[in-house]
Amino acid sequence: MTDRVAVVAGGTAGVGRATVAALIDKGYRVGILARGQSRLDQLETEYGDKVVCRTCDVSDADAVSRAGAEIEERLGPISVWVNAAMQTSFSPFPGMKPDEFQRIVDTTLIGVVNGTRTALALMEQRNSGRIVNVGSGLSYRSVPYQSAYCASKHGINGFTAAIRSELIREGSHITVSLVQLPALNTPQFDWALNRLPKKPQPAPPIFQPEVAARAILRAVREGRREYFVGSSVLQLVFGNMVLPDWLDHKLADSGAEMQKSDSDEPGGRPNNIEGPVSGVEATARGRFSHRASNSALIIDADRARLIALGVPLLLVLCLGLLIG
Template sequence: MKPIAVVAGGSAGIGRATVEALLARGYRVAVLARGQDRLDQMRAELGADLWTRSADVSDAAQVEAAADAIVADWGAPEVWINNAMLTSFSSFAEVDDAEFRKITDTTYLGTVNGCRAALRVMETGRIVNVGSGLAYTSVPMQAAYCGAKHAIEGFTQALRIEIARGRRDITLGMVQLPAVNTPQFDWARNRLDAKPQPAPPIFQPEVAAEAILRAVETGAREVLVGRSVLKLVFANMLFPDVVESQLEKMGVEAQESPQPDFGRDDNLDGPLADYPSKAHGSFDDRAADRGIIVDGDRARKALVFGAAAALLGIGAMLGRASKAGPAEPELHDPDRTDLPWGLDTPDYSRAIADRR
């Protein structure tokens, strides 16, 4: 019997790419999403191994009812992936309470609702929460979305510990994604001066789907995708003031494409019925179809042990230099642009030099 996977937020973008990847690996896949038209399209395209249900993940009762229906029709799932999200490209001052709550309820509480339902109906397997590099480093003009991704990170860690204490045969992991070419940038609410874009470098949804499947197959605590996410994680950890200074200068502009964006509808209050189910957005010509996928824990250990080795090496060199008698070496060149954390602009290097 084929294993069963659930993808919440699976009718477009990363969710759609993940559904296709799961089907290719022999799963039966249940998809939850708001838009019935896109779900119907998927059923027609992808066949009998697909189960669909229209559900708003911000409504816990709808998610619980969907979980019960999956079990009744197919049995208990072995995999549950929480991917649904909403955002608004707007300054905080422009986002009222209702809009902020809608984004938070879908992106954060939708994940919470999915985990609760999954833990109730699953006997064994993997739960994967789809996160973002923005769970570590926030950007301007998406305060609600960044806050929700930070909340998912904290919630996931707390729940993972509880699952371990309960000795459940279930793993809970998170996949931190880079900027991805999805329909999000075609249908999200936008108050920028131009059409929003994924802040480069941009990756195709299949890269994200492969990372999610890596988390499913390995049970990793956290998976980091793309060098840009590694930079966001580690640069913000080491030099948060420098990161924020750079984002103050270019964080808004990096999210603006050269394309105008006038008078279109958005998906905040409901799905756009006339937008098809597809994984890719409007930036195929700029999106990479390959990216590094690393275990987050291993990446952190490599950073720590690599830094320790570097310090030991520097200490050894300084020891030899002190015996020979030369002047103390200059360790920071203010004109370097190849900094190890990847913030490859002279402004970062000079800012670090100024801190000495």
């Protein structure tokens, strides 16, 4: 038994997989939730008794609650819960079926809701713990062709802020953090449903998922409100704050094209909307490693806002004093 126990929802691929590895390197034993049994089996073989894996659709609140209780019974009190499960499709909105849109929202947003609910229920008796919700620069500035994903990430921002205020009001020692990520080299671009004429890619600049894992571990360590990862996230957040209409037009052009690779999409490839794609390894990285950086700025978002807004005000004040 150990008092360093974490849960990662969506822990068999991409950001979640990188986070599992990083937590284990820091001495945690980790409960892993995912839909795909074969990838869970692979992680159990790799890590042995350092992990407890549970097949779980995070959109099912009862299933998440049961899995959390089982992990705590096996490993001990859970002190960290990371909500990293996500789905997306690359599609013009009129071409999306209603159940496809719903499925993406159920996993990406409602999965965070269900994970947070379960984590709070397990942590409240000890009145301590870290919950980390994985967001995106697209939670501030949406792009074409990912309407369901962007809607979900915007929803995560609102949900997390509401829960954090409730915990502050109650005097709780449980923290809820947001980590806003840039474009990452993850396997999702090979299994997300795609209706574009070209195979999808992460919009450059591209970063390795281990960058995201380092940001998540910083949130675990510090428990601050929000973190921005990468200069591209800063550009999206502050650009949308100042020039949202200009960005609407800019992203209608470049934002659409940057999501398309140079490879034609033949269509009909397997996708993970209805279930996990079989025959895929439990890996963090996708096929863009040759273009991905393994380092990025990770900054406290409130500090970034203070710098962005406070420095100009300070310069104006100093100028006024000099004129006076």
